Structures are given as C-alpha cells and as structure tokens.
Amino acid sequence: MHIDRSEQLEDADRAIGGNAPHRALFFEGEEGIGKTSLLAEICRRNFDRSALYVDLGTAYDESDVLGVIAREASAEGLRMDSFRTLRQRYAETPSVTISDSEIKKSNVEIAVSVCNNRKLQNSVLTDELVATLATARAERAPVILLDSFEKCQAPMREWLCGNLLPGLLRAPDVTVFLAGRSVPRLNRPDAAALARTLVLAPFDAAVVEEWIELAEIEELKGLGSVIWGGTAGVPARISEFLSNFSAVDWAAE
Numbered sequence: 001m002h003i004d005r006s007e008q009l010e011d012a013d014r015a016i017g018g019n020a021p022h023r024a025l026f027f028e029g030e031e032g033i034g035k036t037s038l039l040a041e042i043c044r045r046n047f048d049r050s051a052l053y054v055d056l057g058t059a060y061d062e063s064d065v066l067g068v069i070a071r072e073a074s075a076e077g078l079r080m081d082s083f084r085t086l087r088q089r090y091a092e093t094p095s096v097t098i099s100d101s102e103i104k105k106s107n108v109e110i111a112v113s114v115c116n117n118r119k120l121q122n123s124v125l126t127d128e129l130v131a132t133l134a135t136a137r138a139e140r141a142p143v144i145l146l147d148s149f150e151k152c153q154a155p156m157r158e159w160l161c162g163n164l165l166p167g168l169l170r171a172p173d174v175t176v177f178l179a180g181r182s183v184p185r186l187n188r189p190d191a192a193a194l195a196r197t198l199v200l201a202p203f204d205a206a207v208v209e210e211w212i213e214l215a216e217i218e219e220l221k222g223l224g225s226v227i228w229g230g231t232a233g234v235p236a237r238i239s240e241f242l243s244n245f246s247a248v249d250w251a252a253e
C-alpha cells in the first residue's frame, strides 16, 4: 500500500511533462521517511516512459552506474551498441593497483596516469551514454532515478555532481530524480537552476488516520494521533506498527 505524497508527485509530473522550470528533483530525508517508496511510485506511474532506476548504494563505481543505466535503457528498447563497445574497450585497458607493495617508484607515475585516464574514460563514457539517452523518442523519454546518494563515496559524488547530473540535465526530455539522506548541491549555475530539492517531512496525524482507514484496521480507527505520537510520523515506523494489526503485510505491498 502506498500513501501518496501529492505535493512531490505533482512536482514530479510537472518535471516529466516539461511543465516546470526544473528537470531534476532531489528528495532529501531521514531513514525510513519514504524516499525509495516515492521513487518506486514515480516509476509505477510512468510505466509508459523509460524509467531507469539505479541504487547508488550497491553500485561499485562510476562505470558500474553507467552500466546499470545502459542495461535498463537497453531493456527499454534504446540501442546502446556504441556505449557498450566503448565500455568494453576501456575495460580491456590494463589498470594498475597503487596499493601493490611490489610496485616500483617508476611505476607509480604510470599508475597515477592510468587513474587519471579512468577519470577521463568515465567522462567520455558519461558523454556517450547521455548522447544515446538523448536520442530516445520524446514519448519514451528517459526518467532516471538515482537512489541512496548518501552511500556514494567522495570520488563518485564528484563525478555525479560535476559530470553525470549536468550531462543529463543538458539532454532534452531527460528527467532526473535523486534521493538520499543527504542530496547534492550543484555548483554549476546552469545545472543548479534546473534542480530542485524537496525535503520529505514525516506524515501528520491526519495522514496516519487516512492510512488506518485505507488499511481497514477497524480496531485502530480514530487512533491516528496516538499512533502518530508513537511513531513520530515516520512511514517506516507506522508501516511496521500497522503490520501487527493486519493480516496483510503492508510493507511488502
């Protein structure tokens, strides 16, 4: 069961429909507030678009993030051949592990330059992916959903904010949703002007009551504000509490 966050969903609709100044929405909020649930709901409502979801918390590195987006885009019918060929070529480039204790001083320089090349390679790969996404038909335009931003390490954050997000925002018809316990602040003014941050608040007592009604839990009707007091309105806690009163596992719905 999903309790609609109407303000955020309306904003999402406007961004996807091209009826808003922003083309990216960042959802910020504490653990269990409903960020992933909101992204899932946006995916569900936009089944006619190409919704491409990436859990940044499980992505290994930059190339992995790009690979996940490319795989999903491919499943949505976009031809990703040139991106795949490029990625394959880079994967074959030998890389050197600097932590290798056997490494000689002269090799450190090579290792560093290979690392620099990785940065350059990621940048070229990003541009290639964005260019391919931009070729999607407008009615199947990509909606990119990036989840769990807070789990990204610093180098990946730098690439996301300096490279991937500005690239996606330059591509016509592409919409971006990003969620995290913390979300990025974009430095480049052109990109920042296209992104809007919405902080997800806990539900209020009236919403808790509405949830009880929808879940048809007779014995809890009228107790919305009591449950709100005990859960601080955090959806994860409300859901866990209500599941004790219902034969249906709401969390799994």
Ligand SMILES: Nc1ncnc2c1ncn2[C@@H]1O[C@H](COP(=O)(O)OP(=O)(O)OP(=O)(O)O)[C@@H](O)[C@H]1O
Pocket: 001, 002, 003, 004, 005, 029, 030, 031, 032, 033, 034, 035, 036, 037, 038, 148, 181, 235, 236, 237, 239, 240, 250, 251, 252
């Ligand atoms: N809008 C909603 N309607 C109904 N249940 C919700 C809603 N939002 C969240 N929940 C419940 O709360 C649980 C946790 O939500 P969710 O995983 O979306 O939180 P989160 O903000 O992504 O947390 P985290 O920071 O740990 O990633 C969900 O599994 C679901 O049971």
Ligand SMILES: [Mg+2]
Pocket: 035, 036, 037, 147, 148
């Ligand atoms: Mg989440």
